[in-house]
Amino acid sequence: MAMAVIGKRPHVLAVPFPAQGHVMPLMKLSQKIANCGIKVTFVNTEYVHAKVLAAKSEDEEQRGIELTSIPDGLMPEDDRENAFIITESLVRTMPGYLTDLVEKINWENEDQKISCIIADIAIGWILDVAKKMGAEPVAFLPAAAAGMALILHIPKLIEAGNLDINGSMMQSELIDLGDEIPPWKRNELSWSFSSDLKTQKIFFECCLTAEETAHQAKLLLSNTSLEIESSACKLIPKICPVGPLLSSNNSNSSASGGSFWVEDTTCLSWLDNQPVGSVIYVSFGSIAIFTQDQLYELALGLEHSGRPFLWVVRSNLANGSPAEYPNGFQERVANRAKIVEWAPQEKVLAHSSVGCFLSHCGWNSTMEGLSMGVPFLCWPYFADQFHNQNYICDLWKIGLRLNPDENGLRSSHEIKTRIAMLFSDHSIKENSLKVKEMSLESVNESGSSFQNFETFINHLKK
CATH class of the missing domain: 3.40.50.2000 (Glycogen Phosphorylase B;)
Incomplete structure (x- = not known):
């Protein structure tokens, strides 16, 4: 046989x-x-x-x-x-x-x-x-x-x-x-x-x-x-x-x-102590770099927003070098800010304290953010990120653009203004929850x- x-x-x-x-x-x-x-x-x-x-x-x-x-x-x-x-x-x-x-x-x-x-x-x-x-x-x-x-x-x-x-x-x-x-x-x-x-x-x-x-x-x-x-x-x-x-x-x-970087999980316990829907999560992925001038504007925009924020600052974010902050910035925001080199992004976006994702609009970040129902502030860096921004702002209506000035800088005033607009726009939050439901239905x-x-x-x- x-x-x-x-x-x-x-x-x-x-x-x-x-x-x-x-x-x-x-x-x-x-x-x-x-x-x-x-x-x-x-x-x-x-x-x-x-x-x-x-x-x-x-x-x-x-x-x-x-x-x-x-x-x-x-x-x-x-x-x-x-x-x-x-x-x-x-x-x-x-x-x-x-x-x-x-x-x-x-x-x-x-x-x-x-x-x-x-x-x-x-x-x-x-x-x-x-x-x-x-x-x-x-x-x-x-x-x-x-x-x-x-x-x-x-x-x-x-x-x-x-x-x-x-x-x-x-x-x-x-x-x-x-x-x-x-x-x-x-x-x-x-x-x-x-x-x-x-x-x-x-x-x-x-x-x-x-x-x-x-x-x-x-x-x-x-x-x-x-x-x-x-x-x-x-x-x-x-x-x-x-x-x-x-x-x-x-x-x-x-x-x-x-992940290529060690994730700093202390940001999760920090988020536990923030009010629901209050935190601005700021992360530009693994490739984007900025001039020191632009990082100053971003820091001041976050400070002037008056809101708690979690900011991922890679060691090479300032044109390949560590970022420098405006004079006294870290002391002034110490009671409402957490700065880490890398974060467990999915867990951060799923946290109830996060109310906004200031993002470069890479596709992974886009899919993670919309799956968690988090509204976006869009700051694309290169390649497909500009079209992903168009999806977010124009088709799904779950975010706002951060617009550069005539010198190509996103000013602290623009950043502060757009943060305020996003948090006060209930339709964007409603749309975000609808898109979340739609994306999770697929799996x-x-x-x-x-x-x-x-x-x-x-x-x-x-």
Whole structure:
């Protein structure tokens, strides 16, 4: 009698682009996959791997996820904060290192060979490795679906004369892809760098590569939902929205989100002592930097608002250096301010004391803020953040813009005024709670993201 063959367990290899805003959402997705009993190997570059391990607290763990690393091809003295330097090196070296890693894993795991590679859309060319190694090629989109829809329209926009070959807008002042998607204004495209056309061309070429990846991948897993971005999702073949990706949606809530910085949890007990809905939470993510003059204006704006605030001030926020505060500022605000280098953002936004999120509008922050029902003050820094601001202020109506003056500065007066406007606008709070309900519906059992994720897991297990 023939022996029954023991089923082989699926094994997913997840590979993010080496930046905080890419690693964290893919880590959250990987934990969801691992919670379903599927083995996941998560591959960072050695530099990022070391940062993630150093930032982990003792109670964080990844169940079913194996963290591993490959070299990034750079020398120790190279600038790993420069996206172009790191991307050029990864294009050159990553396929070889990844092929070697997959071969090693497959050799050591006869019954758990890599069956699927999930590649960040920013490094989608590694899906060639998936095909070569007999693994299913899946892309991951950590940004809004709207930006991907725009990228897929690039050939038509060039043909119609809306864009030139460098990605600059030609004729119209707007690019409109349809209802329920805010139009892109001039210099608001994901790749726009009006002051540096060389940088813009490099970003534009990366977007063209992402367009190729979207066609090549079997599936495009996305940190959004049909409830939030139905119109944009309809424009993208093979998209599978599974967001919002939140740690709080994971049964293993102690799992690491892949933070590069040690989270200062003392801010949570500080929030416990603040009135409900009173606190301004200020965080610009992992990349944005400001001039010292601008940081002075922000500090004074927060001070003059008269409200309690929690401010995330990275050690490199002032053009790569530690921030300096106006004379006597820290003493004057000591009884109503908390300044930390990094915060457990999801837990902060979920706290009842937080009444406003002053944000750079990165997509992860956008999804976290709207999922917690927190109104926004928008201060986009670059790339897709300007269009995310348009979603927040124009379509969902859950926030206000902070407008720069003729010198490009957000003045302390503008900041103070907008804070007062936001806290007195009840319609924004009401809209925020409606969007929260809509976003959380998507991950409930009857929701589209929940069902999409279940379908993906069942497909992996076949």
